[in-house]
Each structure stands twice: as structure tokens, then as C-alpha cells.
Amino acid sequence: MSNDAPTHRNIPDRLDSPLRAAILSWPALLLVVAVIIFTVNSFASPYFLSPWSLSDATFNFTEKAIIALAMALLIISGEIDLSVAAIIALASTAMGLALQYGADTPALVAIGIGTGLLCGAFNGALVTRLGLPSIVVTIGTMSLFRGLSYIVLGDQAFKGYPASFAFFGQGYVWWVVSFEFVLFLGLAVIYYVLLHRTSFGRRVYVIGNNATAAQFSGVRVERIKFLLFCLTGLMSGIAAVLLTSRLGSTRPSIAQGWELEVITMVVLGGVSILGGSGSIAGVVIAAFIMGLVTFGMGLLNVPGIVQSIFIGLLLILVIALPIVLGRLRRLRK
Amino acid sequence: MSLLKKLAFATALATVMLSAPAAIAQTKIALVVKSLGNGFFDAANKGAQEAAAELGDVEVIYTGPTTATAEGQIEIINSLIAQNVNAIAISANDPDAVAPALKRAMERGITVISWDSGVAQDGRQVHLNPSDTGLIGETIIKLAADYLPDGGDVAILSASSTATNQNAWIEAAKAILPTKFPNINLVATVYGDDDSVKSTNEAKGLIASYPNLKAIIAPTTVGVVAAAQVVTDDNLIGKINVTGLALPSEFKKFIDNGASQAVALWNPIDLGYSAVQISYQLVKGTAKAEPGATISIGRVGSITLDDTNSAAMAAPFQFDKSNIEEFSKIY
Numbered sequence: 069m070s071n072d073a074p075t076h077r078n079i080p081d082r083l084d085s086p087l088r089a090a091i092l093s094w095p096a097l098l099l100v101v102a103v104i105i106f107t108v109n110s111f112a113s114p115y116f117l118s119p120w121s122l123s124d125a126t127f128n129f130t131e132k133a134i135i136a137l138a139m140a141l142l143i144i145s146g147e148i149d150l151s152v153a154a155i156i157a158l159a160s161t162a163m164g165l166a167l168q169y170g171a172d173t174p175a176l177v178a179i180g181i182g183t184g185l186l187c188g189a190f191n192g193a194l195v196t197r198l199g200l201p202s203i204v205v206t207i208g209t210m211s212l213f214r215g216l217s218y219i220v221l222g223d224q225a226f227k228g229y230p231a232s233f234a235f236f237g238q239g240y241v242w243w244v245v246s247f248e249f250v251l252f253l254g255l256a257v258i259y260y261v262l263l264h265r266t267s268f269g270r271r272v273y274v275i276g277n278n279a280t281a282a283q284f285s286g287v288r289v290e291r292i293k294f295l296l297f298c299l300t301g302l303m304s305g306i307a308a309v310l311l312t313s314r315l316g317s318t319r320p321s322i323a324q325g326w327e328l329e330v331i332t333m334v335v336l337g338g339v340s341i342l343g344g345s346g347s348i349a350g351v352v353i354a355a356f357i358m359g360l361v362t363f364g365m366g367l368l369n370v371p372g373i374v375q376s377i378f379i380g381l382l383l384i385l386v387i388a389l390p391i392v393l394g395r396l397r398r399l400r401k
Numbered sequence: 402m403s404l405l406k407k408l409a410f411a412t413a414l415a416t417v418m419l420s421a422p423a424a425i426a427q428t429k430i431a432l433v434v435k436s437l438g439n440g441f442f443d444a445a446n447k448g449a450q451e452a453a454a455e456l457g458d459v460e461v462i463y464t465g466p467t468t469a470t471a472e473g474q475i476e477i478i479n480s481l482i483a484q485n486v487n488a489i490a491i492s493a494n495d496p497d498a499v500a501p502a503l504k505r506a507m508e509r510g511i512t513v514i515s516w517d518s519g520v521a522q523d524g525r526q527v528h529l530n531p532s533d534t535g536l537i538g539e540t541i542i543k544l545a546a547d548y549l550p551d552g553g554d555v556a557i558l559s560a561s562s563t564a565t566n567q568n569a570w571i572e573a574a575k576a577i578l579p580t581k582f583p584n585i586n587l588v589a590t591v592y593g594d595d596d597s598v599k600s601t602n603e604a605k606g607l608i609a610s611y612p613n614l615k616a617i618i619a620p621t622t623v624g625v626v627a628a629a630q631v632v633t634d635d636n637l638i639g640k641i642n643v644t645g646l647a648l649p650s651e652f653k654k655f656i657d658n659g660a661s662q663a664v665a666l667w668n669p670i671d672l673g674y675s676a677v678q679i680s681y682q683l684v685k686g687t688a689k690a691e692p693g694a695t696i697s698i699g700r701v702g703s704i705t706l707d708d709t710n711s712a713a714m715a716a717p718f719q720f721d722k723s724n725i726e727e728f729s730k731i732y
Contacts, residue, residue: 113484121483128476227497227521238501315471317497324470366480371437372467 094338094390095349101386102357109364116367123244127314129333129359130248131307132326133352136333137259138303140351142296143334144263146276146343147202149191149297152304153326154213159183159308161217164226164318173232180312181305187213188301192294202297210327217320227317237314248310255303260348272296276343333358336383357382427460430680431481432673433474433491434465435518442492444731445517445673449490452677455699459681462486471498478502482509488680491525492517500524512683514690516676517667522709526683526690529675529704531667533713537620537646538573540665540716542582544644545616548662552584553615556607558628558645560595560621570620588614593624600627608635619645622652625664629655649720649728656725668718669732671701675714679704 090096109116116122135152142149162183163176171179187209194205239247263269274282275289283289312318337354339346358379365375432449434442446463453459462481466473471494481489482505489506493499496519503513503524513520516529532540545555557574559567571590578585588611593600600619604627608614617632619625625645629652632641638659647664655661675698682688688696690710697703704712720728 115483115485118483124479124483127479225495225497234501311472314501315475315495315498316501317495319471319495319498321470321495322498323472325468326472362476363480363483366477367484369462369464369480369484371464372473373437376467 093347095347095353097390098336098338098350098353098357098386101382102353102360105357105360105364109360109367112364113367116364119244121363121367123240123246123249125359125363126246126249128363129355130246130252131310131314131323132330132333133355133359134252134255134307134310135300135303135326135330136337136351136355137255137348138296138300139330140334140337140339140346140348141259141263141269141272142300143331143339143341144276144343144346145272145293145296146279147195147293147296148206148331149188149202149300150206150327150331151187151191151210151213152300152307152330153323154210154217155184155187155301155304156308156311156323156326157217157320158187158213159305160312160318160322161220161226161320163229163308163312165220167226167229173230176229176233177236177309180309181302184301184303184305184308185298186301188298188304189294191301192297195297196290196294214320217322221318221320225317225319229313229316233313234316235313237310237312248314251306251310255306256348256352263348268292273344276340276345329358332379332383336386427458428456428488428681428684429460429462429484429486430488430490430677430684431462431464431486432676433477433481433489434463435474435492435494436469437465437467440730441669441732444669445492445676448670448673448675449677451670452674452681452699456677456681459677461677466494469494471495474499475502478506482506482511486511487684488512488514490514490516490676490680491520493520494518496521496524512680514676514680514683516672519711526710527679527696527706528709528711529672529679530711530713531672532715532717534569534573535577536713536716537570538575539577539581540719541570541618541620541645542574542578542585544663544665544719545618545642546582546585548642549585549615552582552586554586554588554611554613555616555618556588556611556614557590558600558603558607558617558619558621558624559590559592560624562592564595564621567620574618593619593621593627595621595623597623597627600624601631604628604631605635608632608637608641614641616642616644619643619647622646622648622666625661626651626655629660632660633658646717647720648732649725650730650732652720653725653729656720656722663719663721665717665719668715671718672714674699675701675704 159180163180166176166179191206191209194200195202236247241247241250271287271292274287275292279289311323333354334351335341337351362375432446449461453461464477466477474494489511493515500521500523503520507513513525514527515525519528557571559571578587591603591607593603600623604617607617617628619628625647629643632638632643643661644664646666652664678698679696682696683690692706692708692710695703695705701715706712
């Protein structure tokens with residue numbers, strides 16, 4: 069960039085033709101990767117291409133992907149939330165406590181989602197009202213929320229959730245299509261519309277690119293950031309309901325380490341960790357890629373540590389590829 | 402395009418060739434552990450491979466998550482279900498959280514047993530405990546009695562006075578004393594609270610109070626090390642024998658210097674071996690998972706299932722000069 073002559077700069081109103089842009093876009097690149105992984109998996113294991121296998125595979129990533137949708141918006145706006153897994157633990161513990169006092173299924177769901185929303189609002193208030201950096205705030209609340217679960221539960225577990233509650237994490241809407249999966253697809257559409265088709269979405273991008281400029285342009289930066297934290301908390305609450313239902317029990321160690329997997333999904337999906345760019349389509353495809361890679365390697369009984377190495381390499385490769393290609397293109401010019 | 406086709410063809414061919422030997426109808430048994438990279442479970446896998454070699458037509462899949470989480474084990478269970486394994490033998494990170502996934506495995510015709518760390522009763526067919534209260538109680542006395550042919554005074558150095566496990570073992574030991582070990586005289590039971598300093602003080606107190614003390618029995622890994630250190634420091638090696646339940650890696654030096662003749666703990670190799678033996682017989686239908694059923698577990702002996710379909714494998718495994726070297730490398 070700095071090599072360009074500063075005096076003479078041409079600003080085109082459109083960078084490429086829309087079709088060309090779509091083909092060269094991040095989601096398109098990810099889609100190619102996803103298709104390659106799918107094909108390799110189909111050949112590598114005779115068990116991969118079975119409807120039940122693929123359905124089981126979706127359970128490994130849907131809850132994380134649901135959080136990733138909201139996390140994408142938050143990161144695009146230039147903030148981050150590291151407490152999402154801890155919110156799951158606290159929301160799940162709240163549901164378990166309510167169960168001890170005889171709460172029924174609708175009440176459990178409301179309490180789980182409500183706790184998530186409150187946690188998100190708490191994060192949002194600390195960041196926007198006190199002006200603290202979100203990475204510091206959410207490292208703190210990560211310990212706080214999970215610490216509260218440990219105080220309530222210690223080495224014990226809440227179990228005995230009602231049979232009707234099991235539907236959310238174990239139920240199927242139609243044949244092999246799980247409720248979790250349908251919910252994820254529905255939420256993905258909502259987030260797509262929210263980010264790419266509303267003025268709210270445009271403001272999120274503006275804030276991520278230049279919060280100060282956004283502020284002076286009349287965008288209510290703090291309010292939008294607060295809402296984004298609430299949304300992330302809300303999605304964590306929903307994920308807590310799904311995961312608790314799937315496990316049928318609550319322990320304070322629930323969803324341990326998920327915050328990094330969620331953020332990996334978002335970054336792999338092409339969202340800039342510095343904020344300002346990214347798309348929902350990319351995040352959705354990245355969720356599928358991570359799900360397919362881990363499940364495919366699981367079928368081949370590849371040890372977990374090798375899987376982590378592979379995901380790490382994939383992340384670096386996919387992030388580095390466009391940068392390297394861009395450099396090459398500039399070199400040719 | 403043609404290159405892609407060639408690649409695809411080659412991959413398909415390789416797949417067919419790789420899967421060809423599997424046509425001999427192998428029984429696939431997955432040994433799912435709490436986490437990989439843990440010496441205890443690597444030893445269990447060693448035993449599992451031994452059982453597989455003995456049985457002949459068994460393939461053992463040794464697997465587990467990178468970190469010891471229930472969610473990680475569930476992902477693995479899902480992929481094992483998809484692979485149509487015949488049996489899953491799991492040491493669970495959480496008895497409840499893995500149960501729904503294992504129930505799904507059983508619905509699809511997979512045999513499920515738990516070993517070491519159990520699964521809730523509706524999530525498995527059989528649970529194999531490493532040992533049980535009665536056997537542990539008997540073993541800790543036997544460890545001392547074996548080296549006291551003429552009998553004598555012994556004392557117990559336990560964990561805390563409220564520790565459920567230790568109290569049950571000590572009760573069982575006391576119950577068996579008059580009949581099986583009539584010349585062993587249990588003079589005291591003291592509590593070191595699984596704290597090194599307190600355990601050391603209690604051991605010193607025992608030695609001072611009972612001049613004829615021949616053995617200190619510590620059914621806790623903290624207490625046994627503290628007592629052996631006291632015996633070593635006070636030059637009482639040969640006069641007082643320290644024994645109990647100990648981790649071989651922590652305790653090797655006290656077997657080597659003679660402060661202790663022998664200690665015991667669960668044997669992970671036998672656990673893995675037995676888990677595969679039991680899974681195999683349940684898959685083949687030669688054993689049934691129902692209360693009262695007896696299942697033979699090869700060289701380890703046999704087990705009888707109780708009302709909850711659980712069973713104890715064997716008495717704790719004894720470590721002495723002959724094998725401490727080998728096991729201290731494992732756990």
C-alpha cells in the first residue's frame with residue numbers, strides 16, 4: 069500500500085464485476101475447501117456418506133456455530149467475547165438449579181436463554197459504560213461466570229431433566245434432520261438478513277472500520293455494541309439449552325474451551341479479527357468445514373491432537389492464501 | 402479433469418485394497434479413554450491389545466479426546482457409531498453427560514460397557530470396577546501380613562476421618578482380621594488428612610507410641626509416601642515395613658531402599674485386558690449382561706455382575722522389587 073504514489077489515486081466506484089467478485093470471494097474459496105474435504109472424506113471412509121453419520125456429525129458443531137453467528141457481528145464491530153463458554157456453564161447451572169425447584173420445560177428454556185442474555189448485557193455494560201477493552205472484560209467474566217457454576221456445583225452434577233426437555237438437543241424434526249440443525253439454519257438466515265440487508269448491519273461494519281468516524285456520523289456506537297454483546301449472550305444461552313438437553317446433565321466443566329473453537333470458526337469464515345469485514349455465509353461454511361474435518365478424521369480414528377494440528381494448519385493456510393495470491397497479483401502488475 | 406479422475410480412481414482403489422482384509426469379519430472394539438497421552442490409559446491399551454491378540458479376530462480402536470471432557474468423548478462416540486463398531490468400552494469423563502450418546506449407540510446395536518470410571522446405569526450394559534471394598538480391605542492387611550510370619554503390631558495411617566472410601570476399606574479390613582489374620586494386631590488408626598506434613602507427624606507419633614510396631618499401612622497415596630519417608634529418615638528400614646496403596650512412579654524409591662516390601666494399586670493393563678474380554682463375549686453372545694451373570698475374563702479370572710450390572714475385577718495388584726521398575730514407568 070505504502071508503495072503507491074500518494075498524489076495520484078484512482079478510486080473506482082466498483083472494484084470488480086459482481087460475478088467476478090463473487091467467484092473470488094472468501095465464501096467461494098471456503099466452499100471449494102468444503103467440497104474438497106467432503107470428497108476426500110467420502111473416499112477415505114466408507115461410513116462417511118450415510119445420512120445418519122452426517123446427521124450425527126452436525127451435532128459436533130451446531131451449538132458452537134450458533135454462537136459463532138453472533139460472535140461474527142461482534143468481531144466485525146471490533147469487539148470480542150471470550151466468556152461465551154462460561155456463559156453456557158452459568159446458564160446451564162441456572163437451569164439445573166431451577167430444575168431442583170421443579171421448573172418445567174418451558175421455564176427451563178426461558179431461564180437458560182434469559183441467563184445468557186443477562187450475562188451478555190453484563191459484558192456489554194462493562195465494555196460500553198465503563199469503556200473497558202472487551203478482551204479484558206470478557207477474560208474476567210469468563211472466570212467469573214464459570215467460577216459461579218463451580219461454587220454452586222463443586223464436583224456435583226444436576227441431572228434428571230424432564231423427558232420433553234431432551235427434544236432440543238436430541239430430537240429430530242424430520243427423518244435425520246435434527247432440531248438443532250434446523251434452528252442453526254434458521255438463525256443463519258436471520259443473521260444474514262441482519263448483517264447484510266439492514267442499516268443495523270451497515271452500522272456494524274462502519275463501527276468496525278472506524279468507530280470515531282461512525283460516532284461523528286451519528287451512529288450510536290455504544291448502543292449498537294451493547295446490543296451485540298446482548299446478542300452474543302443470547303446465542304450462548306440458546307447453545308446452553310441445546311447442549312444441556314443433549315448431555316442431559318450439567319457440570320461446571322460443561323463446554324470447556326469452546327470460546328476458542330467459536331472464534332476459530334469466525335476467523336476461518338473470513339471475519340477480520342481487527343474488525344470491519346466478514347460475512348455470515350463465510351462463517352456458516354467455516355462451521356461446516358470444521359465439523360466435516362473433525363468428523364471425517366474421527367471416522368479414521370485420527371487422534372484428537374492431530375486433528376487440532378490439522379485445524380490450525382487449515383486456519384493458517386486459508387488465511388494466508390488470499391494474502392499470498394494478492395501479493396503475487398500485485399507483483400505481476 | 403483427467404488428473405482429478407485418476408486421483409479419484411486411485412483413492413477409490415486404495416480404499417478397496419485397504420478395506421479388503423477387514424472382510425474376515427473382525428470384531429471392532431473401541432477402547433475410549435478419558436484423554437490421550439496419559440500413561441495409565443496407554444497401559445490399559447497395552448492390556449487391550451494383549452486380549453485382542455489372544456482372541457484373534459478382534460481389532461481394538463484405542464481412542465480418546467485430547468482434553469478430558471465429556472463433549473470430546475461424545476464426538477468420539479458419534480464417530481464410532483458411524484463406523485459401526487461392535488463394542489464401545491469407555492472410561493467416562495462424566496457418568497451422566499455421555500449417557501445419551503451411549504444410549505443411542507446401544508439403540509443401533511452396539512455393545513456398551515464402562516470400566517474404571519463408570520457411566521450411569523442406563524447408559525451402559527456392564528460396568529467394570531477395578532476392585533471393591535472387601536478386596537481392598539483384605540489386600541491392605543495381607544500386604545503387611547505377608548512379611549510378618551510371626552504376626553505383630555500394625556497401625557493404619559489413613560486420609561481424613563471423613564473420607565468415605567478409606568473408611569469403608571478400613572472397616573472391611575477390621576472385619577476380616579480375626580478370621581484370616583489372627584496374629585496381626587491392629588493397634589491404632591490415625592488420620593493424616595492426605596496432607597504431607599500432617600501425615601508425617603502422625604507417622605512419627607505412631608512410631609513413638611508403639612515401640613513394637615512392625616508395619617504401617619497407609620491406604621492413601623499421600624500417607625504411604627509420608628510414612629515411608631519417616632521410616633527412611635529415622636533409620637528404621639528393616640524394623641518397620643510401610644505398605645498400602647501407592648502410585649508406583651511416586652513410590653519406587655521406597656521399594657528400592659527397603660522401607661517398603663510391597664504396595665498395591667489397580668492394574669491398568671489388567672483393566673484394559675478385561676474390558677476387551679467382556680466386550681467380546683457380550684458381542685458374541687457367549688455372555689449376558691444381567692444381574693447374577695458370571696463372565697470369564699481370561700487370565701484375570703472371572704467376574705459376577707451385581708444388581709446394577711457392575712462387577713469388581715480383582716484385588717489390587719501388588720508391586721514389589723520384581724515389577725516396580727516396569728510399572729513406575731507407566732503411572
